[in-house]
Amino acid sequence: GCCTSSSQSSRLLFRQLFEKESSTYTYLLADVAHPDKPALLVDPVDKTVDRDLSLVKDLGLKLIYAINTHCHADHVTGTGLIKGKVPGVKSIISKASNSKADLLVEHGDKIYFGDLFLEVRATPGHTLGCVTYVTGDGPDQPHPRMAFTGDALLVRGCGRTDFQGGSSSQLYDSVHSQIFTLPGDTLVYPAHDYKGHTVSTVREEKLYNPRLTKDEDTFKNIMENLNLSYPKMMDIAVPANMVCGLQEPIGKAA
Amino acid sequence: GCCTSSSQSSRLLFRQLFEKESSTYTYLLADVAHPDKPALLVDPVDKTVDRDLSLVKDLGLKLIYAINTHCHADHVTGTGLIKGKVPGVKSIISKASNSKADLLVEHGDKIYFGDLFLEVRATPGHTLGCVTYVTGDGPDQPHPRMAFTGDALLVRGCGRTDFQGGSSSQLYDSVHSQIFTLPGDTLVYPAHDYKGHTVSTVREEKLYNPRLTKDEDTFKNIMENLNLSYPKMMDIAVPANMVCGLQEPIGKAA
Numbered sequence A, B: 001g002c003c004t005s006s007s008q009s010s011r012l013l014f015r016q017l018f019e020k021e022s023s024t025y026t027y028l029l030a031d032v033a034h035p036d037k038p039a040l041l042v043d044p045v046d047k048t049v050d051r052d053l054s055l056v057k058d059l060g061l062k063l064i065y066a067i068n069t070h071c072h073a074d075h076v077t078g079t080g081l082i083k084g085k086v087p088g089v090k091s092i093i094s095k096a097s098n099s100k101a102d103l104l105v106e107h108g109d110k111i112y113f114g115d116l117f118l119e120v121r122a123t124p125g126h127t128l129g130c131v132t133y134v135t136g137d138g139p140d141q142p143h144p145r146m147a148f149t150g151d152a153l154l155v156r157g158c159g160r161t162d163f164q165g166g167s168s169s170q171l172y173d174s175v176h177s178q179i180f181t182l183p184g185d186t187l188v189y190p191a192h193d194y195k196g197h198t199v200s201t202v203r204e205e206k207l208y209n210p211r212l213t214k215d216e217d218t219f220k221n222i223m224e225n226l227n228l229s230y231p232k233m234m235d236i237a238v239p240a241n242m243v244c245g246l247q248e249p250i251g252k253a254a
């Protein structure tokens, strides 16, 4: 269909989950046609790990990966807790994030779960190590494709570019070259939404994103004048997330 | 597919939207294969009407109905505001709700938008007038089916039964006879979720709903001992919702 807002594959089980305090979306994907029902979580949050693992259990899935789109500044990742609770799960983040994880991925890598896979696309600009995970291209992969864009591209917005190695010109290039080149019906699943949107499409953002539809100079100007406050979780979340969320919060450390 | 968590039809455009304060889900459905792209909103909230109408506009849809699953006690419906902003939109609620609306529906009615339709199923128990809207059964209708259950069935929960003509024994019967009889892969889209779940399936709730998997006596006992506080919005929301959300809030009246 030209415009449907859901993706279908006989293999894919997909769930979107929300963490209210940081307005973060966590995504569960599994290949349910594979005998093991291998599954992965994208951007799990520490506070909702029990909810996520309970769902994994109810659905009879085998969690194999806990993945981050980037080193988050607004919440502590659930990857460390998950690894403690489910032996064998491997954490994944980009090499460019300079964070620790079991597997460090780079642009062009494929992350297989059963016969499905996510393709890694480098989309720096919000942070130096931001990546977008895109479902595979092919007859056995979900159609339309799904892009987990982290904070690179949000519904009618994008992540800030004023810290963590951010760069507005890099973000502009990342979104235009790596996300807007995907088919128009590709579903855009962001790491956050603050207005209650759950999904968008590449076509929609190319037409209606109030920032990224502008020319590069206007975009840079918008990004340099957001006047955002320093994120309140940043000094706790970033150091913790660089080691899979396992570092003691700063207040508790010696 | 046996277990996918999304519904596909070449005709259906579907969006789930969230209102954070009352944790309410609003649903947008449209027949995008029809030249008019007729659309409807299920359970719109007054505070998010502008967001919803902006999305309707971006997607090039023609909104024809604004529908409620029941007379809500926790938020003011957006139907009245929508009717004021988009001439021609008709509000819909069940006849049994004793509320005002342009169209009053009853069990077995079909609500057509283009060549797609929602079937009305009476599911009283949370309130006397609660209905569940279920996408049609047929080759041209979305598969798997989608059930918009309001507060009758929530993900791993259900609505309270201690006011607005609520009845735990009626709710038990409604869910078992009208929702649990749908195909197992039917997607369950509730009016609320407080833990960040976005969707479930009939199969999952039949297996894991902590209340409705119990026998009727145990269920009644659970529901009679919830010790919930009086909803803070109730005295404003219920009178307003009985007239499409258009009544002045009590504090402002006379």
Ligand SMILES: [Fe+2]
Pocket: A070, A071, A072, A073, A074, A126, A151, A159
């Ligand atoms: Fe971020």
Ligand SMILES: [Fe+2]
Pocket: B070, B071, B072, B073, B074, B126, B151, B159
């Ligand atoms: Fe309700």
